[in-house]
Amino acid sequence: MSPALVTQVGALAGRSILKTARQPFQVFPIIFFPAILLAVNASGLRAATRLPGFPTDSYISFAIAVAFIQGSMFALINTGTNLAEDIESGFFNRLALTPMHRVSLIAGSLAGVAVLGAAQSIVYILLGLIAGAHLLAGVGGAVVIVVLGSIAAVAFGSLGCVAALRTGSGEAVQGLFPLFFVFIFLSSSNLPRQLLRTGWFHTVATWNPISYLIEGFRSLFIFGWDATALWRGFAVALALLIIGLVAVGWALDKRLERT
Amino acid sequence: MSDRAAHSAGVWAVALAIAWRSLHTYLRRPDLFIPSLVFPLIFFASFAGGLSALGSVPGFHFPAGYTAFQFVFVVIQSATFAGLFTGFTLAFDFESGFARRLMLAAGDRRGIVLGYALVGLSRALITLALVSTVALVAGMRITGDGVDLFGLYLLATLLVLVGYAWAAGVAFRFRSIQAGPLMQTPVFLVLFLAPVYVPLYLLKGWIHAVASVNPATAFLNAGRGLISGAHNHTALGFIAAGALVLLFAIWTLRGLRAAERAP
Numbered sequence: 001m002s003p004a005l006v007t008q009v010g011a012l013a014g015r016s017i018l019k020t021a022r023q024p025f026q027v028f029p030i031i032f033f034p035a036i037l038l039a040v041n042a043s044g045l046r047a048a049t050r051l052p053g054f055p056t057d058s059y060i061s062f063a064i065a066v067a068f069i070q071g072s073m074f075a076l077i078n079t080g081t082n083l084a085e086d087i088e089s090g091f092f093n094r095l096a097l098t099p100m101h102r103v104s105l106i107a108g109s110l111a112g113v114a115v116l117g118a119a120q121s122i123v124y125i126l127l128g129l130i131a132g133a134h135l136l137a138g139v140g141g142a143v144v145i146v147v148l149g150s151i152a153a154v155a156f157g158s159l160g161c162v163a164a165l166r167t168g169s170g171e172a173v174q175g176l177f178p179l180f181f182v183f184i185f186l187s188s189s190n191l192p193r194q195l196l197r198t199g200w201f202h203t204v205a206t207w208n209p210i211s212y213l214i215e216g217f218r219s220l221f222i223f224g225w226d227a228t229a230l231w232r233g234f235a236v237a238l239a240l241l242i243i244g245l246v247a248v249g250w251a252l253d254k255r256l257e258r259t
Numbered sequence: 260m261s262d263r264a265a266h267s268a269g270v271w272a273v274a275l276a277i278a279w280r281s282l283h284t285y286l287r288r289p290d291l292f293i294p295s296l297v298f299p300l301i302f303f304a305s306f307a308g309g310l311s312a313l314g315s316v317p318g319f320h321f322p323a324g325y326t327a328f329q330f331v332f333v334v335i336q337s338a339t340f341a342g343l344f345t346g347f348t349l350a351f352d353f354e355s356g357f358a359r360r361l362m363l364a365a366g367d368r369r370g371i372v373l374g375y376a377l378v379g380l381s382r383a384l385i386t387l388a389l390v391s392t393v394a395l396v397a398g399m400r401i402t403g404d405g406v407d408l409f410g411l412y413l414l415a416t417l418l419v420l421v422g423y424a425w426a427a428g429v430a431f432r433f434r435s436i437q438a439g440p441l442m443q444t445p446v447f448l449v450l451f452l453a454p455v456y457v458p459l460y461l462l463k464g465w466i467h468a469v470a471s472v473n474p475a476t477a478f479l480n481a482g483r484g485l486i487s488g489a490h491n492h493t494a495l496g497f498i499a500a501g502a503l504v505l506l507f508a509i510w511t512l513r514g515l516r517a518a519e520r521a522p
Contacts, residue, residue, distance in 0.1 A: 040451045043466030047316045047457045178294055185305035191312060201308035 008100050012108020017115055019082055030074045030120055034067035035127055041066075042131070045190060055192055056222040061135075064128035065217035066189045068149050069210060071120040073180050075153040079113050080160025080173035087168040087255075096256055106161055106248055110154050117153025121146045133221060141220035144230070148216060151237040156180070158244030165251035187211040209236045273370025277361070278377035281348055285382060295344060295382060299337040299390045303329065307397070310456060318461055323487040326399045331411070331482035332455050333390055335475070338415035339422035339446055341383035346426020346442050349375050353434035353518075368519065372427065372511055379423040380416065387415060403488035410493065411485040417500035418478060422446060424507030431514030434521065449475050458483075474499045 021027065042060040049057050056062050083106075086092040095105060125135065125142050135141055163173045186204050188196065188211040196202040205211050216233015219226035285292055307329040314325035321328045352358040358371070365371055401408065426442040433441070453475035454462055462470055470476050481496020 036448065037451075040466070043464060044451075044454070044456045044462065045310075045313075046463060047319075047461045048310075048313060050316055051312055178298065182297075182301050185301055186309070190305075190310055195312045196309060198308040198311045201304070201311075205309070 002101075005101050005104055008104035009107045009111055012104060013111035013115065016079075016082065016109045016112025020078055020112070020116060030071060030078075031123060033074075034070040034124060037070065038063055038067055038127070038131065041190065048191060048195075051191075051195055053192075053195060058132065058134055058222075060128065060131050061133040061221045062192075062218060063190075064124065064131075064133045064221060065214045066184065067124040067128070068121060068145065068152065068217045069184055069189075069214055071124060071149065072117065072152040072156040073177065073184070075113050075117055075120075076156035076160035076180060077174060077177050078116075078160070079109055079157035080164040080176070081170045083109060083161055083164035084168060084170040084173050087164060088170065092255075102252065102256065106158075106252060109161065110157055113157035114150045114154045117150040117157075118146050120153070121149030124149075128221075135221055136224040137220040141224070145217060145220055148233060148237060151234070151241060152213060155237055155240035155244050158241065158248050162244065162247045162251045165248070165255045168255075183208060183210045184214075187214060189214055209240070212236045269366040270370040270373060273365045273367060274373035274377060277371060277374025278381065281345075281375065281378040282381050285348075285378070295341070296386055296389055298340075299333050299386055300393060302336060303333045303390060303394065306332065306456070307394075307399075313457055316457060316461065319457060321458070321483065321487065322489075323400045323402045326394065326397065327401060327486050328483060330390075330394045330399055331486055332479060333394075334387060334411065334415050335418055335478050335482055336450055337386045337390055338383050338418040339450065341386055342379040342419040342422025342424070343426045343442055343446055345375050345379035345382065345423050346430045347436065347439055348378065349427055350430035350434065350436045350438060350442075353430065354436050358434070358518075362519065368515060369512070372515055375427060376420060376423055379419050383415065383419040387412065401486055403486050407485040407488055407490075411482050414478065414482055414485070414496060414500060417497070417504055421500060421503045421507060424504065424511045428507060428510035428514040431511065431518040434518060449473060453479055455479075474503065 038060070042063050045063070046059045048054060049059050049062075054062075083092070086095075092105070096102070125145060129135065137144070160173060160176070163176055164170075167173065186201070187208045188205050193202065193205055193211065196205055212229075212232040213236045215229045216236070219229035219233070223229070307326045310329070311325050313319065314321070314328070349358065352361070361371060362368055403411075425446065429438050429442045432438075452466065452469045453473050454470050459467065459470055459476060459480070477492065477496045477499040480492035481494075484490055484492045484496075
């Protein structure tokens with residue numbers, strides 16, 4: 001990577017982080033919604049730990065994993081909305097007309113998302129521990145969670161960039177949020193897959209990649225070090241990242257054709 | 260025609276015109292129409308399908324089964340949100356300037372309140388018809404009788420009005436879609452701080468204390484009683500819903516006055 005590219009990416013990453021940090025309506029949901037949903041679900045579904053075969057007696061340790069996925073979904077919305085705003089205001093077009101490397105147009109935003117993804121993962125770990133979750137994998141597990149959280153945030157953030165580049169509309173990006181939320185609902189977010197007794201739901205949750213991402217985070221809390229759950233979680237995060245980056249490249253080409 | 264009758268006809272003329280226009284817009288915009296149908300179905304699939312094992316938790320007893328147990332929550336949530344999203348429509352109409360022009364044109368502005376209420380009820384009718392059909396196709400058991408079912412949908416109707424009247428009061432005061440989170444978040448919290456997944460007696464700790472005084476618990480208990488043919492919570496549910504309709508009707512009408520005074 002050339003020094004000029006590093007400088008450009010660094011400047012745009014800093015701008016991306018500041019832009020999110022300075023907008024309370026973007027930061028507030030990242031902390032508030034996962035915390036509220038965790039509190040509600042952990043209390044309301046505590047009875048599930050009495051089911052034969054439930055892997056832990058602490059539902060909050062089981063449920064905290066969902067917060068990391070919700071955080072990544074917010075990364076999708078915030079990154080996409082910010083990029084769409086830049087497109088709508090003409091800032092993106094002005095940047096594209098400068099001699100800066102085209103890769104840095106998006107890499108800057110995604111580098112910012114990686115930092116925010118790591119930061120929000122640390123916040124969720126602390127929230128979980130305060131609320132009584134047990135992180136069986138210890139400090140090393142916390143580091144792995146931060147890395148996986150950061151990769152997941154960039155993967156989802158890149159999908160937000162694709163939506164912004166294709167539509168150029170913040171409203172359209174916002175409309176994607178419920179769509180992605182469906183993937184959380186139709187996964188093993190509330191019960192382990194072996195306890196999903198409704199046949200079709202078990203099949204959907206088994207095919208839903210988000211189940212494996214959740215189980216990757218979850219394994220570090222309730223099992224310690226589970227190599228299978230971890231490799232599946234990282235494989236899903238990296239696959240989403242690769243798909244997202246390829247799609248961003250294609251959408252960027254299309255967008256710049258019009259500039 | 261007496262003055263009173265003419266006045267009443269004026270209110271209804273405004274209300275029906277607004278209802279027709281907003282319903283027409285709703286049905287012609289897939290970005291509004293489809294999510295309002297898809298989300299209740301997703302909730303139903305996720306809760307009734309994904310959490311069905313909770314029906315085997317020791318102490319859980321519900322004669323009609325876990326699907327019916329969750330169906331009642333989805334009915335109540337869909338009804339409340341149909342009303343709530345109509346408040347969003349009103350806020351959007353203020354932001355676009357349409358509602359202000361409407362307030363200049365309407366002979367009796369209470370017709371505006373009534374018109375959007377009809378929109379909320381129509382939206383809920385469409386959503387509840389779809390959710391009920393899907394639930395029945397999925398094999399949901401109903402152990403209550405026809406009168407009980409009528410009672411459940413009557414309760415849902417009251418809850419459409421509760422959701423609408425709360426959101427419309429906010430919309431009239433803020434006249435901007437920016438107030439959306441203020442409309443949505445309290446309702447979301449009230450609904451989910453109730454016994455959504457298991458009955459109240461299986462909840463433990465702070466959630467039990469909160470759910471015990473939460474009006475949404477009264478709605479859920481009444482609805483679940485009706486679908487299973489038990490009526491030990493019906494009166495409390497209807498009294499709570501009726502009281503909230505009255506309370507929020509005053510909140511909305513005072514909001515309308517605030518909108519009239521706004522520069």
